[in-house]
Amino acid sequence: MDKLVIEGGHTLRGTLPISGSKNTALALMAAGLLGDGPTTLENIPNLRDINTFARVIGVTGAEVAFDPVEHVLTVDPTTLEYPEAPYELVKRMRASFYMLGALLGRVGEARVSLPGGCAWGPRPVDLHLRGMEAFGASVALDQGYVVARAPGGRLPGGVFRLEPSSVGATINLVLATVTARGGSRIENAAIEPDVVVFCDALRAMGARIDGVGTRTLEIEGVSSLRPVTFRNASDRIELGTFMIAAALAGAPGETVRLSHADPGHLGEAFTEAFLRTGAGFQPGPDFVEVVAPEEIRPVSIETAVYPGFPTDLQAQWTVLMTQASGNSKIIDNVYFDRFKHIPELRRMGVNAIVIGNEVVIEGKIPIQGAQVMSTDLRASVSLVLAGLVAEGETHVLRIYHLDRGYENLENKLAAAGIPIRRERYDEFADPVLEHPHDA
Numbered sequence: 418m419d420k421l422v423i424e425g426g427h428t429l430r431g432t433l434p435i436s437g438s439k440n441t442a443l444a445l446m447a448a449g450l451l452g453d454g455p456t457t458l459e460n461i462p463n464l465r466d467i468n469t470f471a472r473v474i475g476v477t478g479a480e481v482a483f484d485p486v487e488h489v490l491t492v493d494p495t496t497l498e499y500p501e502a503p504y505e506l507v508k509r510m511r512a513s514f515y516m517l518g519a520l521l522g523r524v525g526e527a528r529v530s531l532p533g534g535c536a537w538g539p540r541p542v543d544l545h546l547r548g549m550e551a552f553g554a555s556v557a558l559d560q561g562y563v564v565a566r567a568p569g570g571r572l573p574g575g576v577f578r579l580e581p582s583s584v585g586a587t588i589n590l591v592l593a594t595v596t597a598r599g600g601s602r603i604e605n606a607a608i609e610p611d612v613v614v615f616c617d618a619l620r621a622m623g624a625r626i627d628g629v630g631t632r633t634l635e636i637e638g639v640s641s642l643r644p645v646t647f648r649n650a651s652d653r654i655e656l657g658t659f660m661i662a663a664a665l666a667g668a669p670g671e672t673v674r675l676s677h678a679d680p681g682h683l684g685e686a687f688t689e690a691f692l693r694t695g696a697g698f699q700p701g702p703d704f705v706e707v708v709a710p711e712e713i714r715p716v717s718i719e720t721a722v723y724p725g726f727p728t729d730l731q732a733q734w735t736v737l738m739t740q741a742s743g744n745s746k747i748i749d750n751v752y753f754d755r756f757k758h759i760p761e762l763r764r765m766g767v768n769a770i771v772i773g774n775e776v777v778i779e780g781k782i783p784i785q786g787a788q789v790m791s792t793d794l795r796a797s798v799s800l801v802l803a804g805l806v807a808e809g810e811t812h813v814l815r816i817y818h819l820d821r822g823y824e825n826l827e828n829k830l831a832a833a834g835i836p837i838r839r840e841r842y843d844e845f846a847d848p849v850l851e852h853p854h855d856a
């Protein structure tokens with residue numbers, strides 16, 4: 418198992434490159450299954466989730482080729498013959514559930530394992546299933562699997578309202594209905610950039626989707642879609658994460674540059690909150706420049722669906738607020754119990770209290786380095802951020818969580834002046850006691 422060892426108190430300087438968007442890449446890979454030939458995707462990040470999803474797609478007989486150096490991935494669905502996604506792989510990554518929509522959209526049938534819960538909450542898929550039925554699919558549960566079928570091989574279409582708005586359900590339902598026999602309308606659809614770029618790719622393939630970027634998607638089914646070459650978006654959550662890192666560990670008054678970025682994907686809620694901390698924020702066409710403030714001002718936030726403050730930046734914001742000049746409060750309205758990082762941060766001296774779906778943070782508390790445990794992707798990166806400003810060394814354990822969504826993190830931070838290294842360790846080794854007891 419791997420861990421990251423970070424020596425705190427060093428200045429972040431220079432440039433941090435942003436990789437391709439993990440969440441958009443997963444949706445684009447699923448879209449590639451609908452084309453009548455191989456689709457080529459560019460700017461695909463080399464992440465565990467991408468490789469997991471490539472394996473999920475491979476189970477169907479479709480071919481996936483990924484060049485992790487060139488960041489180019491090709492999906493060729495012409496050899497697809499087994500419309501299924503097995504539990505052993507789906508349990509590793511919830512977005513594998515997109516296979517339901519992709520297989521229904523391509524071959525009119527699917528046998529897909531229900532995703533397991535995440536490190537936080539049950540994360541249901543009821544909207545996905547009810548939506549598929551609303552568009553005419555027969556959906557049954559069989560020993561932990563969803564077995565879905567389109568009558569006559571193509572969904573009729575229909576109308577469905579998402580409550581609450583859901584990124585995954587929107588993507589899954591679009592995958593299933595772009596090749597439906599008739600028209601479909603998705604109400605209260607998600608408008609995250611991930612969804613917009615995914616719909617743009619499908620339109621490039623010949624799909625007929627109106628209202629992209631609005632809460633109502635009108636889809637006219639087509640009988641086939643052509644393969645395309647399409648460039649993935651830049652990762653907005655990595656961008657937000659690194660902006661916070663720069664505000665935390667950058668030298669006050671000095672500029673840190675985040676390259677290959679798309680500042681337009683951050684949403685105004687995050688950008689406004691970031692500016693209110695006193696940090697400098699200068700967006701460019703494909704970069705962001707951040708200037709660390711002399712003093713970080715406390716800024717309380719509430720997460721919401723796009724363009725609200727992203728829940729995927731909630732844990733990272735918490736660490737920024739531990740260094741603010743006053744107290745603050747963070748409310749997660751999207752996931753009510755996404756706070757597994759708090760007990761680990763408290764072990765580093767952070768004074769934060771979770772009450773329901775809120776966390777109150779005392780500012781200006783010095784953080785001590787410690788051995789801390791990753792529990793999920795964004796929680797683990799918040800521990801790395803804490804390690805940047807901690808006194809002494811921080812060991813972030815079980816970073817397989819981190820490797821799911823941050824490409825080359827330690828190399829990017831090391832190139833920006835942070836003493837950080839990856840080390841292998843044995844999670845089950847007996848502890849080396851300082852005062853070994855007599856045997």
Ligand code: EPZ
Binds near residue numbers: 542
């Ligand atoms: C996507 O997950 C992202 N994952 C998540 O990012 C992100 O946190 C989330 O959207 C919210 O922005 C990918 O894109 C692969 P949702 P998703 O369906 O689609 C409820 C990361 O760190 N809901 O928008 O699963 C759900 O419980 C990951 O990169 C239902 O009630 O999220 C939640 O409260 C973590 N029923 C809300 O909707 C359903 O059928 C939003 O969830 C589906 C969702």
